[in-house]
Amino acid sequence: MDQRGSLDKLFQVVAETLNVPKHELSRDSRRDSIKEWDSLGHIMLILAIEREFHFKFSIEQIDRIKTIAEIIACVLPEISAEI
Amino acid sequence: MLRVLSNINLEPLKVDFRNESISFAGYNQIERELLDQNSTVFSKDVTEVLVFLDGVGLLRDRFYEIPNANLISEIANEIGQLLSYVENLIRLRKTVLVMINNVVIPSRTHLTFLNANATPSFYEIEDRINAQITAMAHSYSNVWVIDWRGIVSEHGYRTLTDEKFWYLARTSLNREGFIALAREYKRLRKAILVGPKKVLLLDLDNTLWGGVLGEDGTGGIQLGEDGIGKAYREFQQALKGLKSVGILLAVVSKNAESDVLEVLQRHPMMVLRREDFTAMRINWLSKPENIVSIANELNLDTNSMVFLDDNPVERDLVRSALPMVTVPEFPEEAVELKSWLLGEVATELFGKVRLTNEDRGKTEQYQANAARTELASQLTVEEYLPTLKIRVIVDANAAQSRARVTQLFQKTTQFNFTDRHYTEDQIESMSNDPNRIIFSLQYEDKFGKEGLVAAAVIVCNGTSALIDNFVMSCRVIGRTVEMIFLRSIMRYLQARGLVTIYGEFIPTVRNTVASEVYRNVGLKQESETRYSGGIDSLLLSLGAKVIASEVCESWTKEDR
Numbered sequence: 002m003d004q005r006g007s008l009d010k011l012f013q014v015v016a017e018t019l020n021v022p023k024h025e026l027s028r029d030s031r032r033d034s035i036k037e038w039d040s041l042g043h044i045m046l047i048l049a050i051e052r053e054f055h056f057k058f059s060i061e062q063i064d065r066i067k068t069i070a071e072i073i074a075c076v077l078p079e080i081s082a083e084i
Numbered sequence: 085m086l087r088v089l090s091n092i093n094l095e096p097l098k099v100d101f102r103n104e105s106i107s108f109a110g111y112n113q114i115e116r117e118l119l120d121q122n123s124t125v126f127s128k129d130v131t132e133v134l135v136f137l138d139g140v141g142l143l144r145d146r147f148y149e150i151p152n153a154n155l156i157s158e159i160a161n162e163i164g165q166l167l168s169y170v171e172n173l174i175r176l177r178k179t180v181l182v183m184i185n186n187v188v189i190p191s192r193t194h195l196t197f198l199n200a201n202a203t204p205s206f207y208e209i210e211d212r213i214n215a216q217i218t219a220m221a222h223s224y225s226n227v228w229v230i231d232w233r234g235i236v237s238e239h240g241y242r243t244l245t246d247e248k249f250w251y252l253a254r255t256s257l258n259r260e261g262f263i264a265l266a267r268e269y270k271r272l273r274k275a276i277l278v279g280p281k282k283v284l285l286l287d288l289d290n291t292l293w294g295g296v297l298g299e300d301g302t303g304g305i306q307l308g309e310d311g312i313g314k315a316y317r318e319f320q321q322a323l324k325g326l327k328s329v330g331i332l333l334a335v336v337s338k339n340a341e342s343d344v345l346e347v348l349q350r351h352p353m354m355v356l357r358r359e360d361f362t363a364m365r366i367n368w369l370s371k372p373e374n375i376v377s378i379a380n381e382l383n384l385d386t387n388s389m390v391f392l393d394d395n396p397v398e399r400d401l402v403r404s405a406l407p408m409v410t411v412p413e414f415p416e417e418a419v420e421l422k423s424w425l426l427g428e429v430a431t432e433l434f435g436k437v438r439l440t441n442e443d444r445g446k447t448e449q450y451q452a453n454a455a456r457t458e459l460a461s462q463l464t465v466e467e468y469l470p471t472l473k474i475r476v477i478v479d480a481n482a483a484q485s486r487a488r489v490t491q492l493f494q495k496t497t498q499f500n501f502t503d504r505h506y507t508e509d510q511i512e513s514m515s516n517d518p519n520r521i522i523f524s525l526q527y528e529d530k531f532g533k534e535g536l537v538a539a540a541v542i543v544c545n546g547t548s549a550l551i552d553n554f555v556m557s558c559r560v561i562g563r564t565v566e567m568i569f570l571r572s573i574m575r576y577l578q579a580r581g582l583v584t585i586y587g588e589f590i591p592t593v594r595n596t597v598a599s600e601v602y603r604n605v606g607l608k609q610e611s612e613t614r615y616s617g618g619i620d621s622l623l624l625s626l627g628a629k630v631i632a633s634e635v636c637e638s639w640t641k642e643d644r
Contacts, residue, residue, distance in 0.1 A: 018099055044253045045096045051246075052259035063252060 004080050010053065011076065015069060018042070018049045028070040050076060086132040087125045089114040091141035093255040094134075100266035105129075111254045112141070118169035125173060132181045134230075134269060135170060138256055139189035139210065148194060151204045156212060163213050167220045174224055178509055181276065183269060184221065185232035186214040190241050225490075225508035228437060230272060235264050238427075268431075275435030279495065281410065282384055283362070284326065284434075285375060287393035288337040288344060292320060292356065294418060297343050308353040312418050319421040320355035326425075327360055330443030331434055332382070332450055334363040336374045336391070341366040362450040371398050372405035381457070382450055383558055390433050440488050442535045452531035453559060469563060472529040474633035476565070478572040479524050481515050482638070488536045489524050496555040497594045499566070501587070501601075504553040506541070519544045520552075521576070525569045527560055534559055538569050542577070548584035549577050549619075558597075564631050566601055571626040572637050578619050585622060587615040605629065 015030075016023035019037040032038045038046070047063055050056065054076050058066075062075050074081040085105040088094050093111040107124065109117040114135065117123045125133060140147055142162070146155060174182060189210045191199060199205045214233065221227040236244060244261035257265065289296045293316045294306025306313040327333050333356065337344065344366045348358045358364075363381055365374035371393070379386050387408035393399050394414050403411045410433055415424045442449070459468065479485065490508040497503075506514070514520045525538040537557040543550045551573075556566055574585065587602045590613050606625040607615035 020102065040253075041095050044249065044255070045099055048096055048249070048259040048262065049099070052263075057248075060248065060252065 004077070007054075007077055008073070008080055011050070011073065012069075014049050014053050015046060015072075018045050026069065028068070028073065030069045032067050046072075085129045086134060087130045088134045088136065089117055089125065090134075090136040090138070092136070092138045092250075092257075093253050094136055094257075096253075096255060096257075097262055097266060100262060114166065115169060118166075118173055121176070126177060130177070130180060132273070133173070133183070135182065135184040136230075136232075136265070137185060137187050139187045139213075140256065142187065142213070143189065143206075143209075147189075150195070151206055151209055153204060156204055156209055159209055160212050160216065163216050167216060170227070171220065171224070174227065178226075179507075180226065181273070182224075182227045183230050183272060184217055184227065185230040186217055188233050188236045188241065228272060228276060230265075230268055232265070232268075235268055239264060271431050271435055272437070275437050280331070280434040280436055281390050282388040283332045283334055283378070283382065283390070284323070285334050285336045285378070285389055285391040285409075286323070287395065287398065288335060288339060288366075290394040290418075291392060291414075292316065292323075293347075297339055297347065302343070302347050302351055305347070305351075307351065313353065315418045315421055317353055317355060319418075319425060322422045322425050324355055324360060326430060326434060327447060328444070329436055329439060330446040332362040332447060333360055334378050335361050335366060336371050336378070336393075337366050338368055338371075339366050359451070360447065362447050363454070370405075371402055375402065375406060375409060381454060383453075390429070392429075438487065438491070440491060442488065445533065445535070448532055449534055449559070452529075452534075455531050456529070469631045472531075472563065474563060474565070474568075474631070475528045475636075476568055476572075476633065477526045477636045477638060478569065479526075479638045480576060481522050482524060483515070485524050485536055486511055486515070489522060489539045492536065492539050492555055492557065493553070496557065497592070498558050499556040499561060499598045500553065500592075500595050501551065501555070501598055502553045502590045503592050503595065504541075506553075514541060523569070523573050523576075525565070525572075527565060538565060540569065540573060542573065544577075544580075544582065547582055548586060549582050550586040551588070554587075554598075556598075561597065564629060564633075566598075567605065567626050567630045568633055568635060570605065571623065571630055572635060574619050574623050574626065575637065576639060578623065583619055585617055585619050588613050589615065 012023055012026050015026055019035060019042050021035060021037055032043065043063070047058055050072065051058065056076050058075060066072055066075070070081070085107060086101065087107055087109065088097065089109045091112050091114060095108045098106055098108070109125065117125050124130065142159065146159075149155060170182060170184065174180065187210060189206045193199060193206060195202070195205070199207060218229055221229045239260070244258065244264055245256050246258040247256070249258060250256045286292060294312055295304060297305055307316050308314065309317065323333060335344075345358070347354060348356075363378045365378060367374070371391075375386065375389065375391065379389065385408065386406050390410045390412070391399070391402050392412065392414065393402075399411050399414070402409055412429055412433075415421055436443075456472065459471065486508065490506065490511050493504070493506045493511070511522065515522055521542045521544070523540045523542065524536055527534040527537045534557070537560050538555065540554040541552040543552050554566075556569070577585070585607070587607055589599060589602055591599065602615040603609065605622060607617040607622065610616050
């Protein structure tokens with residue numbers, strides 16, 4: 002999958018897991034600005050992304066992540082570096 | 085609403101039940117919730133309950149001890165206690181559907197190889213717990229076991245769990261684990277509430293054997309004990325297994341019929357033979373046409389049919405022409421056929437939770453029906469029916485038939501007078517009620533046994549009786565079986581001094597086939613749905629309509 006496809010898939014997973022419209026999400030979306038992204042939502046998000054991207058977060062990463070940009074930095078570092 | 089109780093945090097499961105109402109009792113709240121009758125699980129909104137038990141969660145610190153007899157009995161007591169709470173819930177909320185998993189204890193422990201080589205072991209504890217759970221589910225008609233042990237053995241403990249989530253959020257499953265649990269739950273629920281599909285329609289070339297019969301010849305097709313031929317042979321064995329639990333197999337193939345019959349009769353490696361198939365369409369007509377023709381022959385809806393074919397064009401054709409037929413995708417490789425059939429296809433579409441005697445003889449029943457149809461086409465109805473040599477047995481309140489009687493009331497939508505679908509619990513409580521009588525009828529004719537095909541519930545009140553519902557399997561429609569059955573019921577009531585009979589007919593979209601019965605036997609229509617008449621005169625009118633048949637009424641022996 003190309004980079005754009007991966008990024009698109011990531012937003013798709015976030016939207017489906019948190020049950021929010023995809024168009025309302027951006028890299029800058031923050032945990033404290035999305036009601037559904039509470040502590041349970043966070044665990045559900047980590048669970049879903051780990052499966053979809055064959056990726057394993059460390060406990061430190063999971064604690065630290067506050068924005069979608071930070072998820073991208075973990076899961077798709079090559080895309081993150083471009084911006 | 086589905087209420088989830090667990091000794092781990094199962095809340096992430098809600099993403100898999102997005103379109104349903106679901107709520108959670110929270111981490112380790114099983115006992116608290118079940119002990120408090122004011123808690124959510126007892127509320128009327130709750131229609132389904134999932135109890136999920138994590139094996140490590142049950143053992144807690146004892147997971148690091150050496151298993152001994154004391155530990156085993158301690159755990160058994162705890163489980164017994166917990167199950168008794170669940171039983172209490174079922175007693176108070178009779179209509180709720182409860183699903184509880186069998187337990188898995190991870191095999192890697194401080195005991196290393198002792199777990200498999202010494203006794204007692206954690207395996208014994210696991211077996212003991214699961215035996216208790218199974219036994220409990222067996223004794224209630226609305227409790228079912230989710231085979232978590234089976235899922236773990238299929239996918240592997242490590243694939244479904246991740247310790248990280250235990251430390252982070254007190255859940256031990258990873259996303260894979262949640263998906264597997266949700267899928268199994270939904271499949272089991274579908275098997276319980278909707279029931280399995282009835283017919284498996286099979287292509288032949290590159291489906292039941294490798295190669296093309298018309299090109300490769302009987303000796304050239306791949307089917308045997310070696311190489312890829314073995315994959316097709318085992319696929320056939322798995323199909324035969326499905327047939328043994330009541331799934332009807334049928335052939336829909338574009339081939340020369342004589343070539344196929346040659347293979348079915350003479351190929352030494354065929355597992356499936358002519359008599360294993362309820363219907364066959366081997367010709368050059370389109371597959372949708374042939375499927376419709378099979379549906380008509382078996383008197384079944386196309387939505388009870390599943391079509392397997394390696395050819396994507398045929399699959400698409402059937403999907404677009406007959407959208408009610410289920411058409412799964414087909415595996416890329418023949419070696420995957422067996423596990424695909426038993427995994428995705430069978431659990432998703434042919435899930436069974438009970439096995440009745442009728443299931444075991446299903447194919448023979450339908451084949452006998454086909455023979456009856458053939459005979460009927462040569463004679464008029466009046467000439468034909470007596471040649472069937474119908475024999476029936478009518479029972480009143482027969483305890484051993486309860487499961488089948490329930491199944492009949494649940495499944496029958498066409499020949500059903502009032503659309504009352506009693507549950508097993510209702511049937512049981514009615515059979516203990518002295519004013520209610522449950523009648524059932526078993527049918528047999530010269531072509532074979534159909535088994536228990538009709539049932540009725542009668543409510544007595546002084547000298548009158550009401551037919552609360554009356555159902556009959558569509559397999560015996562058109563043979564005056566309903567008249568024979570009604571006559572036996574009336575004889576029973578007459579012998580007990582009853583005088584007046586009331587009947588109801590409540591129309592639904594599917595039961596028009598039964599709409600004229602009460603009028604035809606001379607009952608007077610009192611209102612839109614209610615009929616009445618004298619039992620004596622009804623017996624006279626039935627006597628004239630019933631065809632010659634041998635009737636055994638089980639109670640006449642008792643009475644003497």
